[in-house]
Amino acid sequence: MNIAVLSGKGGTGKTTVSTNLALALKANYIDCDVEEPNGFLFLKPKVETEEKVMVEYPVIDDNNCNLCGACVNVCEFNALAKVKDDIMLFQKLCHGCGACEIVCKYGSLTYDKREIGKIEKGVAKNISCSRGILNISEPMAVPVIRELLKNLSDEINLIDCPPGTSCNVVNSLKYADGAILVTEPSEFGLHDLKMAVELVKMHNIPFGIVINKDDGKDNIVKKYCREEKIGLIGTIPYGKDTAVLYSKGEILYDDMQHKIVFDKLSKKTREVLLWS
Template sequence: MKIAVLSGKGGTGKTTVSTNLALTLNIPYIDCDVEEPNGFIFLNPVLENEEEVFLQVPEIHKETCTLCGACVKACQFHALAKAGKEIVLFEKLCHDCGACKLVCEADAVTFRKRAIGKIQRGRTEKIQCERGILNIGEPMAVPIIKKLLASLPEETQFIDCPPGTSCNVVNSLRFADAAILVTEPSEFGLHDMKMAIELVKKYSIPYGVIINKDDQTENMVKKYCKESQTPLLGAVPYSREAAIIYSKGGMLCQESSYKKIFEEIAEKMKEVFRWN
């Protein structure tokens, strides 16, 4: 089972929850938040290997190019433009679709590799960990996310999704069998959680909610879950102690006061997702 951990907005504690649950359940952790992959800071795995991720971008050969402009018209992403006596490439807009070569009757298009990021794999004492890292200045995270998730083994994994509900999240969620939505008890948290729920529903996969920084009152998120019959998997209380542990890069589940909380959440997950 692939369990996606997502949130409608950043800063809710998605990575805190996913890393602590991964350790509690001894389940491999995959960090798909490739623009800001923070999970390794807390899990601190020993790196075992690393590989670069490439896109294929076109090269237009002037000696054979007839400047017909067919490649420019075919590019839906405006990565090519006809400027005077040459075809100009804006390589960071290229999506590696290959349409430019298909329409070039002069056979003036070839491809070269362009590195956009990397994938790292490592291991803690208990679990396997993987993450994607997007190179600074690169605009497209999806190719790294797809490569990271395309060859996952059948065993259960935690997929730490990017924040929000963008195409990066959609491409992470496509591989999931269940979803955990992490939110906080605030107007913004509730609003964006509802957006994330609508996204999860499109994939018809079971889901549940975890409240982070819980104020331990009958707050708006708990009321929403009760009224909408949304499974509430548990709540991580807001405390100064948690903030101190987090700021030092520590794991909450290794502290006695929080260990039981994550163990109870893990049991609730198995009940809601019918997962053994």
């Protein structure tokens, strides 16, 4: 089963929930926040394998090109531009769709590959850990996410999604059988939670909510869950001890009090997501 952990915005505690819940569920941890993959800072796995992520881009044979501009016209991503006596290529805008090669009547286009990121895999605390890392200045994270989520095991896989509701999150959700939405009891938290709820509903993915930094009161998020009949998986209390452990980069699940919290979340996750 693949469980996606997401949030409407950054800073709600998504990675905190993902890393600790992966330990409680004895699940494989997969960090899809490839632009800022910080789950390894807490789990501290020993990286055993590293694999480059490559994407294709067109190479133009200037000696054979007659500057007809057909490749420029067919490119939906504006990766090609015709200027005076040349066809310019903007590599980082290219999606490698192959349309330019198809429309070129003179065989002036071929494809080469370039590196945009990497995949790291290792083991920590008896669970498998993997993450994607997008190279600095690269604009497109989706190819790295796709490569990271390719050939997932048949075990429990916990997918730590990117923050927000962008195409990076959508591509992570394609592999999900269930979802956990992490939020905080604030107006901003509720506002962005609603967007995340609409996203998982759009994909018909069973989901439940975890409230981080919970104040112990009947806050606006709890009221929202009741009104919308959304399953509340559980809460993580707002306290100084949690903040201290987090600031030190320590895993909360190693602390007995927090272990009880995440074991309860683990049990409730199975109930809310109708998981047998």
